[in-house]
Amino acid sequence: MSKEKLIDVKNLATYFHTEEGTVKAVDGVSFEIYPGETLGVVGESGCGKSVTSLSIMRLIESPPGKIETGEIIFDNKDLTKSTQKEMRKIRGNDISMIFQEPMTSLNPVYTVGDQIMEAILIHKDVNKKQARQESIDMLTKVGIPLPEQRVDEYPHQLSGGMRQRVMIAMALSCDPQLLIADEPTTALDVTIQAQILELMNGLKDQFGMAIMMITHDLGVIAEVSDRVAVMYAGKIVEYTDVETLYANPKHPYTWGLMHSIPHIEKDVDRLQAIPGSVPNPLDFPQGCKYNTRCPFATDKCREVEPEIEEIEESHQVACWHVDKLEEAKAKEKKEKEKE
């Protein structure tokens, strides 16, 4: 692609140095986001997807967290080298963020309006009255009924869906170029999730921003993303556009994940579960971190960690045995045909 990258993350590694040992939460991750697109980051809990986003925002608590290596190029600057003062100008203004728990992500002791206004007052040269009006406008844009009234209410007076809308209004109040959405719908009900996803899609076009969508839900990813990065144990294991990923997953983890979830549109008798559990981040296995659960693992996998490589055009995978997976797929197909 020839478009200019909005943000370019190169070989990012964020470690947490705790008393029990070093947690390599993010361990050499590279990806980029283009203006106006949605990058989905999918993975299970503890895979490092949230830490990645917080690293971009430079909101890793330090100590114990520390960005060890890597660059985050945004607007021709390396954010890992920015001061906190410079970062504050970017946060909420160029890059903003919404979080998983709308219940706890809003400060309970200030009104909704106060909290939206705060961001506007920091980044825009407006007075309080204008900021308030802008807040009301934003609330209208995110589809909150009676915004004039809601603006003076406290978070606990709103439902979960409303709160997430407020979070979105707050994040978008300064017209950011990139919105990082960390599991924005996980805590919501299905019908509300649909509302929020719809809203985000609409606003994305309206504001012309890029979204980094972090989630564990393969359905959500499929619905909103342009491209997808699959993370496992602090690494991106597969990185490609969304259609390719779903049509032709190349990493055994991606493939296993897709087989282990029940699908509403098709029936299976039995799910193919991935054995074992996510490895303890303090004690990652040697070699490929998926080797303990991978059906195709060999000695090589247990010794040497595969680097992510582009195996097809814009399809990167980190696996020694892409071929083995292809064999398995073929076998599966055959069996299905037999039936």
Add this chain to the structure above:
Amino acid sequence: MEWQEVLINLLRNKISLLGIFIILFFVIIAVFAPWIAPPASPRDPYMIPRAGWSPQPKPPNEEHIFGTSENQYDIFYGIIWGTRTAFRVGLIVVGISTFIGITIGTISAFYGGMVDEVMMRVTDIFLSMPFLVAAIVLTTILGKGLDNVMIALVTFGWMSTARLMRSQVLEIKTEEFVEAAEALGASDMRIIMRHVLLNTIFPVVINASMRMGSIVITASSLSFLGVGAPTGYADWGQMISFSRNWILGTQGNALQFWYTVVFPGVAITLFCLSWNLVGDAFRDILDPKLQN
């Protein structure tokens, strides 16, 4: 987190290690008191022997290595045997009041409704008098003596545990594992003992450990105010109250009677400090909110 693990953590934590070390030191003193400071009258070893009849303290010398206090009570003897008193008062008062607190708090929270209402109002009533003041009143009425001090401290010392316990139990009660036990057909007693108590005990233990220090201070305050241990009884608070009229020294020699306050003051502060250190570290270790 489990007992063993907590213990390991406590031992690993420098602060609590210091606390534990000091407590152990006091335990050794208490256990070996008869050898460290042989009692003059075996009939009542807690009565500090008098080395004379003069009211004026005498500085440390070979015979009385910490000196003698007002009325010639041997300070060293008082400190050594006072350690036993401190443990006795602390353990008994904290033990019994914690037990009462646990019982009342648990029953109150577990059964709720009228039982809760009545018990909490009774708690409120007991809480409506400042602890020290209430203890003074009751000790005055019951008369001097360590037993009476302990009765007074227990009588007015259980409420904080009861409240703590109640809030803990209310929290635990809604936990799914309690529901699970109920679904299994466990009796109320079993649920309280095995599920509720087991999971609420740590904050109570922290609370108790912190209270060890403050109870000993309160008991000493009573002695200081003249309503605590009988005169001449080995008790740190009383040792300090002996120094009360001498602490200022004489004009030009403000430190003339330093030994009368320093030794018991250090003993009581260290004792209290050690429990607080352990309690504080204990809390840090157990506070899941502070764990990342």
Add this chain to the structure above:
Amino acid sequence: MINYIIRRLLILPVILFGVSVLVFAMLMLVGPYQRLSTYIKSPAELKTANLDSLVEKYGLNDPFHQQYGRWISGVLKGDFGWSETAGATVTEAVLQRFPATLELALLALIPVIMGGINLGVFSAVHHNDPWDHVTRVFSIVGWSIPTFVFGLVVLMIFYGVLGWFPPGRLSVWASDIIRSSEFVQYTHLNIIDGLLNANLKVVGDAIRHLVAPVFSISILWWAYILRITRSSMLETLRKDYIRTARSKGVKERVVVKKHARKNALIPVVTVAGHMVLGLLGGLVITETIFGYQGLGQFFASAASQLDYAAVLGLALYFGFLLILINLCVDVSYAIIDPRIRLE
């Protein structure tokens, strides 16, 4: 919230009744002749005092409910009885001493709450820095020193050696001023009266007398509030909404002062309520040491002399005060936390 406050107020008489029964029952543990000794100061008085008729006169041998009934019916009429210790009616004695204690308590509370909270916040923000360790050590050690030891040491240093802060409530010359006709005692709080009368010498003298007791009574509670604020603050700083604030580009100082502190204060408010309770106890010792005539000292001497009218009256008074304080705590909750306010 208002309902809750009304509920509290309705329960107030129940608690006060309970307190009075409790205290009365305690006092009834004392034999009638022993209680009589409140009225007999020296063996000389034994000669002409007819003990049995005195017992009769004061009804000390009557059954519990009669004595209690007599007392409570007086209380309901506003008569709390006569305090031998104070040599005045209980009401007079309490009113007379209340401003002194209030002045002391207020001055002790304000620095405690302000200083303790700020130090706690500071300590939490600099979590695990050397400064954090210093404040922590201070808080644990401060919490471990008995008030009476500390008070005596303070007295020794600041009055005995330095001569700065004398005991008592006012110097003689200053009390001459406040008793003069030009000086209007609006509140009986010397500092405020001094300011209102524009007499800075009185203010200065009042403060000079208050510094030492305030200092020795508050050190303990500094340590306590500091500790609670610190841990509450540490907890709050890990909350999601703090992350949200940071993600908006809010300055760290504002994050701490605006977003974290207000939330962190919620548990501190409860503790502040406990603190007042403990403070009242601590006053007994501090006022005794510093010869400061307030309610604490009064209670101590009334209790030690079994002055049961005074003990009962004061117990009720403290109970009332405490319930009011608890109400204040609840109200301040509501001020801080809209979740409670709007319930």
Add this chain to the structure above:
Amino acid sequence: MTEERLLEIKNLKKYFPVKAGVFRRTVAHVKAVDDISFHINKGETLGLVGESGCGKSTAGRTILRLLEATEGEITFEGHNLLELDKRELREMRKEMQIIFQDPYASLNPRMTVADIVGEPIDIHGLAANKKERNERVTEILDTVGLGTEYMKRYPHEFSGGQRQRIGVARALAVDPSLIIADEPVSALDVSIQAQVINLLQDLQKDFSLTYLFIAHDLSVVKHISDRVAVMYLGKLVEVADKQKLFDDPKHPYTQSLLSAIPVADPTYKSDRIILEGDVPSPVNPPSGCRFHPRCPYAMEICSEVEPEYKDYGEGHYAACHLLEQE
């Protein structure tokens, strides 16, 4: 399939009082479960779906009498559960067990696995001695796929999936016939969910269990259930055979619920029905049909008259005025 009913719920209601005012009088009720009726056949899995706050968990707990029902009838193997006294109930609990959502909260953190799984055995005296008890625990742990080496460990030493297995093992220890699984997989990682679902299915076969499977995730419910019941604001809106419900949802709520699920296939495009607004409060539910404020097909009658919950053929129950008019 033999249609022997194991559990029959009739007009079950569970109201929670709302207390307010100076004297804390009950001023209203949260109608968490408001007059629901359904049954579960022996050996089948009934999926119970709905959004948070719709009363599905309350229903599950009320059936087990972990909460006391306000009204109604719960017949389990011919006994009316609501009429049992404390002792009988305790006996009856051997037959009905529950698995919880949160594998972290549902295990007592201070008990070893052996004690957690052994507790039901102790309570009901199912083992004569310690040895027998340990054997039994080992056996059950083995059944759920946990080795004996874990017996002396505490819950926090396990991963979420393993914990959920312990929870299942505890439920199995009394050899029940009915298990109420309250969102058993929703707190688990995606890759682990399948393990637990498979386990539940295996166990159902091996021990001829009956499940009431409560979940909000329709794809999981669809996968595991034989029949599915949909709840909205304390009411059942639709109950039907799985295939029928998913192929031909009758109630508009079911329809919108189905359409709201994001599908893990970027090529799949559905005609999504986006519902307006939030679920109303159960304290003061809307009049008439409770779904009417959000229903895309709402008619005048919907706000006035509560639709009747009835069988529209072959056990396909629904409550909607639209259907009545057809």
Add this chain to the structure above:
Amino acid sequence: MKKKIGVLLLSLVLVFSLASIVGAQEVKKEDTLTYVTIGNQNTLDPHFSYDTGSAEIIYNVYENLIAYQGESVTEFVPLLATEVPSEDNGLIKDDGKSYVFPIREGVEFSNGNPLTPEDVKYSILRGMINDRDGGPIWMLYEPLLGLTGLQDLVSEVLGEDISPADLSSEQSAEVFAELEKVIEVNGSNVVFHLRQPYPPFLNILAQGASWGSVIDKEWSIEQGAWDGSPYTIAEYYNPPKEDDPLYDKMMGTGPFTLEEWENGDHVYMKRNDNYWRRTANFKTVVIQNIDEFSTRRLLLQRGDADIIYVPNQFLSQVEDMDGVTITTGIPTQQNMVGIMNWEINTKGNDNVGSGKLDGEGVPSNFFADKDVRMGFIKAFNYKAFIEDVRMGNSIQIGGPIVRPLLGTSEDQPVYHQDLAAAEEHFKNAFDGELWEKGFQITLLFNTGNSARQTGADILKTYIEGINPKFKVDVRGIQWSSYLDALVQGNFTLGFMGWLGDFPDPHNWVTPYLAGDGTFGGYKGDLYKEWANETVEPLIEEGITTVDPAKRKEIYKELQTIAFEEGIDLWLDQPTGHNVRRTWVKGWYPNAMRPGLDAYILDKN
């Protein structure tokens, strides 16, 4: 904002405290006398007051007819009277049964009312009608009527036991008629009529600050005190303190007037500029009550207090203080005695162990055995007590009477420690049974009184050393319980003190030796019988004899009986001391003066 307030407040505190630190040093006002002492005052009503705390104030505001001269407790000077009555000047008449006091003219109360003989009469009668329970007025009844109080007079006059509080107005008038006979106004004179001679009568009238004080009739009636009517005795008899109109108000002829009284905390007195003699040197006199010794000491050290009360044991702390003068060795009218109860109550009394002579306790009549008493007496270490506990500031006594009163002398025998003799006595006690079985006893003391405690500790130490079977416990209890133990008969042996009401041996032998005395009255019937036979006739004879030489012999005999029988453990008569800033001039001691006499003092 909050921070700004904080900074502001903090700087305010700093500025003010610095300012006041600087400012305070100059203020050592010469016209103010500050006296810091302990305790509180019972009342300001002279007819109610029976404690030194009250007396200290009353003494400076009210005056008597006569007063002690200088340091003497036997010689008098006229005060509101113009002459001290004596046989020589003829003002004592009728063989010592009439005392005539010419009243000084031109004296005014501080409100300007002139002093009249009528005021004196009113004062005496008001006191006698008031006659509160436990009060001091028996000291007027005993000399004037030979009775102990109004109750006795009522019984005598009416012939039946009616409480004075229940008198009808007729009965009241009847009683009053008898009462009024004791005092008569005769022109500018006031005449007292005694039923019997009473040698210490002048001492009684000279005792300042209490029953002898003269109050303003007009003013008192205005305040609501006795209205002067014969019919109202019932109304004014034995008033509860809180209803006493003169409880917190004063109007005397003395050098000072009461300005403000906060009981237990402070008293402010102002100079009476209308005083009939030269006016006082101080404009203001402050008496502050601070119980904490250290605080008092610092006030003295910093010069904020002019005079402070220093307990004997802390004297060493003020000895080397700059600018402080200490006077020691002041004779006092008080003593300390180990009271022994002849008939201990053994029921429910944990001071006597088993209550039997079985080694586990003591029998009820333990101290009725003279050998036991002498055993205890001989075991006590008097030397150590005087030297160590009293630090030499004490005189040993050999009986109830203190020096220099009649019946005492410098060479009077006193007890000495003699452990061999003590052992001998214990061996003889209870026919040797005691020595065989041993005993266990608890000695009480009232907490806070370290001299009494040490006394008990000394007994414990030596007695336990005599025979290992002797077990002595020492227990401190509250003053109230201590008094209760005495009254209930639970007392075993314990130290008590007596503070003289008036300097006459009669005031010493009665409480200790009489069967109904303050202490003797609680020793049981055994003692009463004994006292009735041996000492009471002598006591009676002593008080009715006028001739001092004869009286001296009688009291000497009483003193000897008390000593030889070992009635009580006669210990000592502590001497007094006074600690004041050197700039306080004019101070001299008087054993009968209750503390402060601000009139005689001056600051340069």
